Amino acid sequence: MRIERELMRGAGPVAVLRLLEGGERYGYELITLLEQRSAGVLAIGQSTLYPLLYNLEAKGLIASRVELAADNGRPRKYYRLTEKGKRQLAKERAQWEQLTLAMAKLGIVGG
Amino acid sequence: MPDTLEPSGLRAALTTPLYRPRLRDTPLRDLIRFRRTGRLAWRSRLEAAALPEELKQAIIRLVKRTRLWRLEKAEVADELIAHFADGIARGETAQALLEDFGDIDAVAKLIRRAKRRNRPWVWHAWRWSFRLLVLLIGFYVFAFIRFAVGKPSIRIDYVGQLNAAITSVPKQDRAWPLYREALLSFEANNAALDRFYAELPDPVAAARDEASSRVLNEVTPTDAEWPQLVAWCNENQASISLVRAASAKRAFGFVLGRGNDADDPALKWDFSHDAKGGPLSQGALAGSLYVVPVPYLNRMRVLSDVLKADARVATHAGDGQRAIADILAIIGMADQLDLPILIEQHMRTSLYERALATMEAILADRPTLLDDARLVDLAHRVARVGGEAPNSLLDLSGERKTFLDFIQRFYTDDGNGGGRLASVVMDLGTMDVYFYGWSHGTLGGIPRKQPEWDEKAALALGAAGVSIVSARDEVVAEYDRLMAKAEARLARPLRESSGPGTPSVRDEVMAIVQSPTRFVRLMPVTSLTPSVDRIAERAEHVLGRREGLLVGIALELYRRRHDGRYPSTLRELVPTFLPEVPADRISGKPVSYRIIDGHPDIYSVGEDRDDDGGRAWQMQDVGPIREAVARWPVGSEANERAKDGDWILFDARPGASRE
Numbered sequence: 187m188r189i190e191r192e193l194m195r196g197a198g199p200v201a202v203l204r205l206l207e208g209g210e211r212y213g214y215e216l217i218t219l220l221e222q223r224s225a226g227v228l229a230i231g232q233s234t235l236y237p238l239l240y241n242l243e244a245k246g247l248i249a250s251r252v253e254l255a256a257d258n259g260r261p262r263k264y265y266r267l268t269e270k271g272k273r274q275l276a277k278e279r280a281q282w283e284q285l286t287l288a289m290a291k292l293g294i295v296g297g
Numbered sequence: 298m299p300d301t302l303e304p305s306g307l308r309a310a311l312t313t314p315l316y317r318p319r320l321r322d323t324p325l326r327d328l329i330r331f332r333r334t335g336r337l338a339w340r341s342r343l344e345a346a347a348l349p350e351e352l353k354q355a356i357i358r359l360v361k362r363t364r365l366w367r368l369e370k371a372e373v374a375d376e377l378i379a380h381f382a383d384g385i386a387r388g389e390t391a392q393a394l395l396e397d398f399g400d401i402d403a404v405a406k407l408i409r410r411a412k413r414r415n416r417p418w419v420w421h422a423w424r425w426s427f428r429l430l431v432l433l434i435g436f437y438v439f440a441f442i443r444f445a446v447g448k449p450s451i452r453i454d455y456v457g458q459l460n461a462a463i464t465s466v467p468k469q470d471r472a473w474p475l476y477r478e479a480l481l482s483f484e485a486n487n488a489a490l491d492r493f494y495a496e497l498p499d500p501v502a503a504a505r506d507e508a509s510s511r512v513l514n515e516v517t518p519t520d521a522e523w524p525q526l527v528a529w530c531n532e533n534q535a536s537i538s539l540v541r542a543a544s545a546k547r548a549f550g551f552v553l554g555r556g557n558d559a560d561d562p563a564l565k566w567d568f569s570h571d572a573k574g575g576p577l578s579q580g581a582l583a584g585s586l587y588v589v590p591v592p593y594l595n596r597m598r599v600l601s602d603v604l605k606a607d608a609r610v611a612t613h614a615g616d617g618q619r620a621i622a623d624i625l626a627i628i629g630m631a632d633q634l635d636l637p638i639l640i641e642q643h644m645r646t647s648l649y650e651r652a653l654a655t656m657e658a659i660l661a662d663r664p665t666l667l668d669d670a671r672l673v674d675l676a677h678r679v680a681r682v683g684g685e686a687p688n689s690l691l692d693l694s695g696e697r698k699t700f701l702d703f704i705q706r707f708y709t710d711d712g713n714g715g716g717r718l719a720s721v722v723m724d725l726g727t728m729d730v731y732f733y734g735w736s737h738g739t740l741g742g743i744p745r746k747q748p749e750w751d752e753k754a755a756l757a758l759g760a761a762g763v764s765i766v767s768a769r770d771e772v773v774a775e776y777d778r779l780m781a782k783a784e785a786r787l788a789r790p791l792r793e794s795s796g797p798g799t800p801s802v803r804d805e806v807m808a809i810v811q812s813p814t815r816f817v818r819l820m821p822v823t824s825l826t827p828s829v830d831r832i833a834e835r836a837e838h839v840l841g842r843r844e845g846l847l848v849g850i851a852l853e854l855y856r857r858r859h860d861g862r863y864p865s866t867l868r869e870l871v872p873t874f875l876p877e878v879p880a881d882r883i884s885g886k887p888v889s890y891r892i893i894d895g896h897p898d899i900y901s902v903g904e905d906r907d908d909d910g911g912r913a914w915q916m917q918d919v920g921p922i923r924e925a926v927a928r929w930p931v932g933s934e935a936n937e938r939a940k941d942g943d944w945i946l947f948d949a950r951p952g953a954s955r956e
Contacts, residue, residue, distance in 0.1 A: 213379070214387075233404035241414060261379065263376050
């Protein structure tokens with residue numbers, strides 16, 4: 187299902203922050219996880235991910251480092267959540283919960 | 298490329314030949330740390346990566362399109378190499394990876410925007426400063442063009458308006474031709490007073506020609522120069538008679554503007570050429586009320602000095618008729634000076650004061666010089682000098698015309714009262730100026746030093762900025778508001794609108810000057826709003842002296858009918874000799890009255906509102922100055938300490954100061 191662009195604009199960053207909550211990830215890994223764990227709904231285009239990551243990095247919500255990949259020995263950039271990012275994730279989570287609740291009360295979503 | 302792949306340290310850096318590409322491909326921050334990382338050589342790494350050619354080309358195209366810094370490009374390239382390598386490793390085809398990736402150009406833009414956000418704050422600050430600078434320059438270019446193309450429209454001939462009233466008077470009823478004839482006859486007849494009119498090398502020195510002024514104004518019968526003065530007055534009675542005849546004319550009749558009565562070589566007036574004979578440049582102000590020459594004013598002052606002197610001589614000789622004729626002539630001259638501009642109104646009040654002071658001196662020095670009938674006639678004439686309020690003597694409507702004339706010459710006109718400052722305002726920095734010599738007949742222009750190109754540029758830039766914020770309608774509205782306040786103050790006795798906390802036009806003008814934003818917007822207002830408070834006080838001085846003189850005349854008439862005795866109170870003069878006891882123009886109560894050394898003294902309590910028994914304020918080493926305590930301060934001036942003393946309105950003691 188194709189999600190409206192405006193909704194993706196709000197969901198994409200928080201989805202990435204959530205995935206990084208579990209530990210460091212690299213770009214391709216994030217794309218794969220987003221598609222898998224959201225059943226394809228939050229399939230951020232590969233071209234969109236990297237600008238999104240750079241924006242989150244500019245805001246100080248994530249940080250990066252380069253390391254030689256263990257599997258292929260090539261340099262790879264890993265991203266991790268910062269303390270600020272953790273706080274932001276918690277805040278976004280609370281907002282999404284409230285939004286979902288409100289939508290449920292309105293009968294837009296089940297539950 | 299990771300930071301730690303190459304050996305670090307000074308030895309490694311020094312042993313590496315400079316021609317090896319790694320040095321050139323290493324960021325400066327790594328070189329400073331003695332690390333040859335070669336991080337910038339992303340193309341080499343791309344070449345070495347096991348990626349299909351189409352993916353490599355896509356990476357090259359995208360990285361180039363980002364137009365980022367070299368290190369940023371390298372970082373993006375490395376990330377994309379890793380991304381596509383991961384994709385290939387997961388079994389994706391190059392085609393599928395490219396399709397999933399999306400439009401290269403669009404991605405390049407997004408990546409560029411996002412990477413620039415990561416740049417240091419110094420870069421952002423510089424970027425915003427540059428944008429601001431561009432904006433400012435753009436704004437100024439716009440302002441300058443707007444300023445340069447704006448042209449004023451001179452729609453109203455204000456000089457013509459004033460001249461219309463002047464020329465509507467038949468020539469035989471105009472006084473100026475006779476005054477002119479008198480002035481020329483003085484010059485022709487008398488070498489001793491050539492000092493008044495002769496061409497002196499230094500016009501300023503002529504203005505300080507104290508000697509001739511002293512002879513006319515200060516010499517008394519006890520001075521050595523008295524016989525000289527008497528002889529001169531008697532020899533010049535024909536010329537003095539011309540002055541008296543002129544003063545009886547209906548109107549002054551001086552036609553304003555260049556090329557008219559002001560350009561008179563016989564009187565050494567030339568307003569078309571500067572002091573060196575070159576053309577006088579008035580720029581945008583040429584023909585305006587702002588620069589209209591009124592050179593006759595100084596001559597009228599001189600003529601009034603002559604009449605005063607003649608009145609003194611006549612008084613001493615016992616010729617009351619001649620003395621009265623002189624006084625009435627001075628009053629007539631004052632009446633004629635009705636051009637409604639501040640400088641002329643100042644001269645007008647000055648002449649009234651001279652006439653009243655001269656009459657007071659006669660009553661003091663020779664109280665029996667005039668018979669009762671002449672005294673009564675004189676009292677009636679003096680009573681007609683002004684009314685109750687300062688505006689009965691003053692007309693400043695010409696000041697508003699001068700202001701509007703200035704505005705129409707320096708502001709554009711949108712037809713609805715609006716407009717902006719125009720480039721002709723630059724003329725103000727370059728036009729020649731007039732020089733007025735007080736006792737010197739020659740008036741001409743002094744060429745102003747022309748500004749250098751950088752001064753002109755600075756002036757133009759500043760003026761362009763001002764033109765954005767200085768709106769014609771706002772300037773005119775503010776001027777009108779201030780003038781309405783000033784005129785309202787003139788419409789009643791000043792004591793009713795004075796004191797601490799009272800509104801002051803001067804304070805409001807100063808508030809504009811002290812506010813940078815308001816000053817820029819309202820500059821013409823600060824320069825052209827006349828100083829009304831001073832002229833208003835001068836008008837009050839005249840009205841006060843008038844009251845004093847009327848009481849003085851009434852006291853003299855009373856004395857004559859009561860065996861030389863003065864009344865104990867002024868109420869005894871009412872109604873036979875006075876319709877009512879005049880009010881003290883400062884306190885509002887009846888004027889005060891004392892007999893000092895056997896002579897009556899009429900006075901006001903002065904600005905300190907304290908009755909000092911008729912004691913005038915004295916200036917050290919100078920003596921009493923009567924009007925020094927005749928003040929009606931407003932606004933912030935009202936907080937200043939008042940001088941201690943009374944304002945003497947009439948002093949019948951012989952030889953007392955009349956100033």
